[in-house]
Amino acid sequence: MSASSPAGSGPGSPRPPGPFTPLDFQLVLLRRMADHNPDLVEDARHALGTSIADMREANRRWQAMLHARKGRAAVSRYRSVLGAPEATIPRKIGDLQCEALLWPVPLWPDLRFEVLLGPNAAVWNEWLIRAPGAPGPELRTLADLTPWSCTVDEAARAFAPARPMEGTAPTRWRLAFTAPEAGPGGEPGERRRCVAEFTWGLLQRLSFPEG
Missing domain, CATH: 2.20.25 (N-terminal domain of TfIIb)
Incomplete structure (x- = not known):
């Protein structure tokens, strides 16, 4: 990935219009994640060489495709883009x-x-x-559950039994489970109830219900 901005993409204006590409789709993923982790999204956006305007425009075009009356079926849309x-x-x-x-x-x-x-x-x-064959993270304590560190399935397996909860918006998932806090040496300590929030299947943040 190039860190330089694509031609015609300044900090305040989107790239020139063209086909919706895999790069645009990555910006759609990031747009939803920006609500919880704007700093991580900004770093990722810079790595892609794109502007905030590019991200907003990609999301606008994606939403238009989703809501088009004669739009493609979902799987056909992904094949056409990716x-x-x-x-x-x-x-x-x-x-x-x-x-x-x-x-x-x-x-x-x-x-x-x-x-x-x-x-x-x-x-x-x-x-x-x-990815099939790629090593997953070692999830032992709450300290291991950092933003973007794991997927829904990985958290559910590591801290079973996990209870799925309704997401707060489309493309969001939540899991409720009990996990140990990290002790002084990093070893598992006292257990605590938490809710993990995911966007597009990737961990974004933890919350801790009272009581």
């Missing part, structure tokens, strides 16, 4: 045979964007997961 999937993996959920389509995301080389298709080819889920 190209052919890097991998297509069969998945079994209960008694149902499903299919997961995976695309690379240059911002997060160890992650993949997954679109899960049901038996009728309807999109059931769209989020970031760990």
Whole structure:
């Protein structure tokens, strides 16, 4: 990725209009994450060589595609923007045979964007997961749950049993679980209830309910 701004992209104006690209899609992911982690998003945006205006314009165009009356079906939209999937993996959920389509995301080389298709080819889920074969993070205590450190599945496995909760907005998920705080030497200490909030499947922040 180039750290320099694309031609015609200044700090206050978006890039010249053109096809919606994988770069634009990464900006859509970042736009939702900016609500919780603006500093991380700003660093990522600079790494992509894009402006705030680029991010806003990419999100505007994406929303227009989502709400277009004669827009593409969800999976066709992803194929048109991201190209052919890097991998297509069969998945079994209960008694149902499903299919997961995976695309690379240059911002997060160890992650993949997954679109899960049901038996009728309807999109059931769209989020970031760990790339097959990539080592996941070691999650032992609350101190390990830093922004962007893990995916929904990784947190749920590390701190089972985790209870899924309704997200606060589209593309957001929440998990409630109990996890140990880090002791003086980093070892697990006293356990504490928390709620982990995710955007596009990637951890954004923790909150701690009272009581």
